[in-house]
Amino acid sequence: MENELDIRKAQRGDHEAFTRLFRQLEAQLYRVAKTILVQDEDCADALQETTLKVYKGLTSLKQPKFFKTWVIRILINECNQLLRMRERTVTVAEVPEETDVSYVHFDNSGAVDLQSCINRLDESLRLAIVLFYYEDLSIKQIAGVLGISEGAVRARLHRARRLLFEQIQPVREEGLANEQ
Structure with missing residues (x-):
């Protein structure tokens, strides 16, 4: 190699x-x-x-x-x-000033900026997502890099995916409603 x-x-x-x-x-x-x-x-x-x-x-x-x-x-x-x-x-x-990250405003274009959604995640979740999806590290490698168990990495990825889905889903539904 x-x-x-x-x-x-x-x-x-x-x-x-x-x-x-x-x-x-x-x-x-x-x-x-x-x-x-x-x-x-x-x-x-x-x-x-x-x-x-x-x-x-x-x-x-x-x-x-x-x-x-x-x-x-x-x-x-x-x-x-x-x-x-x-x-x-x-x-x-x-x-x-503190900003309320639980409130996410998207325009009616139906476009979702995935990177901005990722940036709204807690650092530990954001880091797991970046290392897994952007850097192509395995769960085992991420666990080693972060000094946590593989189960903890899986849990962070699961939680991050769920939170991203919760941010993106309302926009998708709104976009579908506007198309009808």
């Missing part, structure tokens, strides 16, 4: 192999970071720290086949670290 060869080369200090590996994962890592952090500046910070930690710790990776899940786990830890740091420094004046 070509990726495993690049991983082995990168472990031996080949900077070009390391760069190739990260270029292949760049879009996926950004999506995961955006799922957790939302703001582009924070995503860039998390990706930079992740790149540095992966570069420094690459020799400790025993099995190259787990490279992607290992990198995603490091990224999630970095994102959570950024959130914890931000949590400590936010002042009351900086806190935005």
Whole structure:
């Protein structure tokens, strides 16, 4: 496998192999970071720290086949670290007004922006959906990345699907009613 060869080369200090590996994962890592952090500046910070930690710790990776899940786990830890740091420094004046996410307004076009529906989910549910559907990780891999059981991953996916259905169903019904 070509990726495993690049991983082995990168472990031996080949900077070009390391760069190739990260270029292949760049879009996926950004999506995961955006799922957790939302703001582009924070995503860039998390990706930079992740790149540095992966570069420094690459020799400790025993099995190259787990490279992607290992990198995603490091990224999630970095994102959570950024959130914890931000949590400590936010002042009351900086806190935005609460928005009621239980109320979802769609126009009558019948179009549903699935990504905005996903973004309304709780972070743990949103992350499970992104890792499963966008990053094509297995339930077992997601469990390893998130440090939870496979049953918990299945439960999060089930709950997220149900909540997405509840957001989308009224719009579909409204669209059908308008067509008649």
